[in-house]
Amino acid sequence: MKKVFKMQDLDCAHCAAKMEDGINKLDGVNKATISFMTQKLTIDLDETRLDEIMKEAVKVVKNVDPECEILL
Amino acid sequence: MTKKQKRELKKIIWAIVFLVAAILVPIPEPWNLALYLIPYVIVGQNVLKTALRNISRGQIFDENFLMGIATVGAFLVGEYTEGVAVMIFYQVGELFQSYAVGKSRKSIAELMDIRPDYANIEVEGQIETVDPEEVAIGQEIVVRAGERIPLDGVVVGGESMIDTSALTGESVPRKVEIGSEVLSGCINQSGRLTVQVTKEFGESTVSKILDLVENAASQKAPMENFITRFARYYTPAVVFAALALAIFPPVFIDGAKFADWGYRALTFLVISCPCALVISVPMGFFGGIGAASKHGVLVKGSNYLEALSQAEVAVFDKTGTLTKGTFTVTEIETEQGVEREELLHMAALAEAASNHPIAVSIRNAYGKTINQDDVTGVEEIAGHGVKAEALGRQILAGNLRLMERFGISCGEVDTIGTAVYVAVDGAYWGAVVISDEIKEGASETLRALKASGFKKTVMLTGDNKGAAQKVAERIGIDDVRAELLPGDKVEQVKALMADTSEKGKLLFCGDGINDAPVLAMADIGVAMGAMGSDAAIEAADVVLIDDKLEKLLDAMKVAKGTLVIVKQNIVFALGVKGLVMLLGGLGYANMWLAVFADVGVAVIAILNSMRALKL
Numbered sequence: 001m002k003k004v005f006k007m008q009d010l011d012c013a014h015c016a017a018k019m020e021d022g023i024n025k026l027d028g029v030n031k032a033t034i035s036f037m038t039q040k041l042t043i044d045l046d047e048t049r050l051d052e053i054m055k056e057a058v059k060v061v062k063n064v065d066p067e068c069e070i071l072l
Numbered sequence: 073m074t075k076k077q078k079r080e081l082k083k084i085i086w087a088i089v090f091l092v093a094a095i096l097v098p099i100p101e102p103w104n105l106a107l108y109l110i111p112y113v114i115v116g117q118n119v120l121k122t123a124l125r126n127i128s129r130g131q132i133f134d135e136n137f138l139m140g141i142a143t144v145g146a147f148l149v150g151e152y153t154e155g156v157a158v159m160i161f162y163q164v165g166e167l168f169q170s171y172a173v174g175k176s177r178k179s180i181a182e183l184m185d186i187r188p189d190y191a192n193i194e195v196e197g198q199i200e201t202v203d204p205e206e207v208a209i210g211q212e213i214v215v216r217a218g219e220r221i222p223l224d225g226v227v228v229g230g231e232s233m234i235d236t237s238a239l240t241g242e243s244v245p246r247k248v249e250i251g252s253e254v255l256s257g258c259i260n261q262s263g264r265l266t267v268q269v270t271k272e273f274g275e276s277t278v279s280k281i282l283d284l285v286e287n288a289a290s291q292k293a294p295m296e297n298f299i300t301r302f303a304r305y306y307t308p309a310v311v312f313a314a315l316a317l318a319i320f321p322p323v324f325i326d327g328a329k330f331a332d333w334g335y336r337a338l339t340f341l342v343i344s345c346p347c348a349l350v351i352s353v354p355m356g357f358f359g360g361i362g363a364a365s366k367h368g369v370l371v372k373g374s375n376y377l378e379a380l381s382q383a384e385v386a387v388f389d390k391t392g393t394l395t396k397g398t399f400t401v402t403e404i405e406t407e408q409g410v411e412r413e414e415l416l417h418m419a420a421l422a423e424a425a426s427n428h429p430i431a432v433s434i435r436n437a438y439g440k441t442i443n444q445d446d447v448t449g450v451e452e453i454a455g456h457g458v459k460a461e462a463l464g465r466q467i468l469a470g471n472l473r474l475m476e477r478f479g480i481s482c483g484e485v486d487t488i489g490t491a492v493y494v495a496v497d498g499a500y501w502g503a504v505v506i507s508d509e510i511k512e513g514a515s516e517t518l519r520a521l522k523a524s525g526f527k528k529t530v531m532l533t534g535d536n537k538g539a540a541q542k543v544a545e546r547i548g549i550d551d552v553r554a555e556l557l558p559g560d561k562v563e564q565v566k567a568l569m570a571d572t573s574e575k576g577k578l579l580f581c582g583d584g585i586n587d588a589p590v591l592a593m594a595d596i597g598v599a600m601g602a603m604g605s606d607a608a609i610e611a612a613d614v615v616l617i618d619d620k621l622e623k624l625l626d627a628m629k630v631a632k633g634t635l636v637i638v639k640q641n642i643v644f645a646l647g648v649k650g651l652v653m654l655l656g657g658l659g660y661a662n663m664w665l666a667v668f669a670d671v672g673v674a675v676i677a678i679l680n681s682m683r684a685l686k687l
Contacts, residue, residue, distance in 0.1 A: 014346070042287065
């Protein structure tokens with residue numbers, strides 16, 4: 001299932017690429033893209049594990065930039 | 073400016089004040105170090121903090137860390153002023169970057185701001201404002217002058233001019249009256265309209281467009297992916313080069329001082345961030361998509377923008393794409409002494425009772441109402457035409473075989489359409505030619521496409537060869553594949569795709585009726601006039617909102633322009649960085665130049681990318 005989340009305070013394009021990489025490596029994620037310009041995370045994931053996966057995704061994001069948030 | 077940006081700006085200003093003070097106040101070394109540290113800490117504390125935090129998480133190749141090392145290094149080799157100044161420059165650059173990005177984000181958002189905020193419904197004579205999502209199909213909404221039409225529907229009251237430019241890029245307003253279909257997102261310019269809603273908000277044109285454009289950024293172009301991959305290797309490579317530069321020459325070359333080579337290595341570190349590329353390339357594509365949508369061309373992703381710029385074969389469906397898809401009388405040939413009007417009248421009488429498209433178009437061309445009582449007898453002759461008795465005359469209207477059958481001699485009419493031969497009381501009067509009209513501007517568009525670099529244009533059609541050939545000649549198309557069944561089109565396009573050069577792409581343009589599979593298969597599927605055909609929008613990669621073929625030229629212009637900008641940025645950024653690295657390695661570049669190669673280049677590349685918005 002494809003879901004789109006808005007992101008806040010995504011300030012560097014480089015970081016966005018790192019986050020995208022990290023989220024793509026998570027188990028249960030088929031494909032994730034982060035658009036620096038639209039500040040959006042588009043993620044295609046295993047629907048049954050949505051909450052668990054998004055928790056991990058938030059961790060990945062925080063790890064790259066603690067100020068950046070995914071608006072769930 | 074955002075709060076964060078203002079805060080940064082204040083820090084920068086204070087740092088400059090303290091730096092100037094540190095330079096002017098005469099305190100002997102090494103005590104002046106303390107004075108230089110004040111501005112350094114003010115402007116650089118965040119960079120250092122972030123760097124430390126990231127190292128603790130194992131992320132070493134981070135621009136903060138590199139800037140930190142470079143400036144701390146400058147302090148270690150005794151270049152205090154430079155250490156502070158480089159950090160200040162870096163922050164100025166970052167500030168400017170974030171400002172420019174914010175600004176272009178905003179202008180793109182404005183460009184796409186066609187979302188209607190409310191709908192008016194009339195309840196007992198009073199107008200109430202509601203959320204467009206709450207309006208159901210069949211409900212009537214009121215759109216006053218100056219308001220945006222919130223939902224797709226049909227006008228049931230009032231007339232007005234509407235501005236469709238937000239959707240189609242077309243600046244000439246369109247007149248609407250009772251019975252006209254209106255699309256959400258258009259602006260009602262003059263009168264008050266009552267519109268009966270035909271689609272829910274989520275299914276309305278405006279929602280579809282917003283959806284499409286917002287999701288566009290998730291499909292990245294190969295060039296974007298290349299930059300991301302490149303960035304991953306670039307930074308570590310530069311850092312190792314810097315390390316080597318600091319270590320090997322002092323060890324292996326006689327007389328080489330570590331301080332000197334260390335400084336050269338620091339300039340490398342300053343240039344090691346690929347920011348200029350990582351930001352400006354996606355931004356260029358994003359701007360291009362925004363610019364295209366301003367022209368009424370929706371591009372579903374950066375990848376299609378890049379593919380468009382490489383398109384070399386253009387394949388068109390005939391009906392509805394190159395031609396209007398509606399039948400009209402295009403020619404009337406008369407025998408000597410026969411009035412055109414009379415001939416049409418006779419043909420219209422003969423076809424008075426039929427609902428065949430050809431009969432309808434003849435009656436439309438005649439224009440006047442036909443009195444059914446004038447027609448006293450009609451006999452349809454299958455595969456030939458009709459024989460009618462009207463106004464006391466015997467009228468024959470049909471194909472050449474009908475004429476032959478009744479022994480009437482006449483010449484064959486040479487045409488791309490269908491000729492209806494008319495004979496009255498046994499004498500040949502002439503023929504009415506009905507054909508699908510070629511769209512205005514079709515041949516000009518094709519010529520312009522060829523001029524813009526397309527190697528080949530192809531037309532696909534189910535029509536018979538002769539007629540197809542004639543249409544192709546008129547429009548000026550290179551290749552015609554005629555007598556195709558819908559399934560054959562897929563085969564044809566497959567073969568044509570195999571024929572394109574390695575990098576060349578195939579563009580298929582159709583109206584989405586019967587050709588969704590081809591739209592989906594082509595490298596770039598362009599659906600035109602597709603608002604309303606969901607299947608076409610689903611299958612297409614590029615959607616032309618109205619059905620004007622010229623929009624294809626706009627799409628090509630934007631795609632090519634965007635790619636030029638993106639390539640300029642790549643060449644410029646890598647060129648400057650490479651040059652400064654070379655100079656730095658040889659000892660000719662100082663840290664000031666390096667900081668320009670980093671943030672200065674990024675800012676210039678971003679400004680360049682912003683041009684894409686205006687294509």
